[in-house]
Amino acid sequence: MFKASNIVPARAYEDAKAEAYRLKIDADNYAVIFALGGNADQIYAVLRLLVMRQGRLTNLAATDGIAEYAAIQENDANYNVAAEFSAMLTALATTIDWISSAIPTSGGYDLMYQRSGTNLVPRDFTAATLGTLVGHLQTLSGMID
Numbered sequence: 001m002f003k004a005s006n007i008v009p010a011r012a013y014e015d016a017k018a019e020a021y022r023l024k025i026d027a028d029n030y031a032v033i034f035a036l037g038g039n040a041d042q043i044y045a046v047l048r049l050l051v052m053r054q055g056r057l058t059n060l061a062a063t064d065g066i067a068e069y070a071a072i073q074e075n076d077a078n079y080n081v082a083a084e085f086s087a088m089l090t091a092l093a094t095t096i097d098w099i100s101s102a103i104p105t106s107g108g109y110d111l112m113y114q115r116s117g118t119n120l121v122p123r124d125f126t127a128a129t130l131g132t133l134v135g136h137l138q139t140l141s142g143m144i145d
Contacts, residue, residue, distance in 0.1 A: 012060045013060075
């Protein structure tokens with residue numbers, strides 16, 4: 001019998017590495033943007049992006065055999081792939097949770113836009129206000145090599 005099924009964890013691990021690398025780039029880019037301040041549109045954009053990446057990485061982690069395949073591929077007794085992946089996901093969840101809890105609300109509604117005539121104007125946030133978010137993004141990026 002030809003063993004073709006080992007492509008499943010191989011592909012999943014390759015996809016997980018690519019997704020994590022894209023996450024690192026996103027975290028780096030948004031950290032630079034938010035170090036100068038930002039607005040509601042940017043906050044929502046990074047939140048949606050991080051939640052999407054979290055979903056993809058979580059789904060890939062659930063692939064049968066991926067942890068074993070990854071350990072074999074890395075071939076380093078001092079590198080625990082599963083633990084590092086889990087730490088990255090924890091840093092990602094922490095960043096998402098911080099953003100979600102930091103969005104100003106009233107009565108269950110987000111207070112992120114102001115009406116100007118028929119236009120919605122995104123709320124601006126200073127660099128000082130976004131400093132904690134920058135730190136979370138930098139921590140997240142630092143979890144990925």
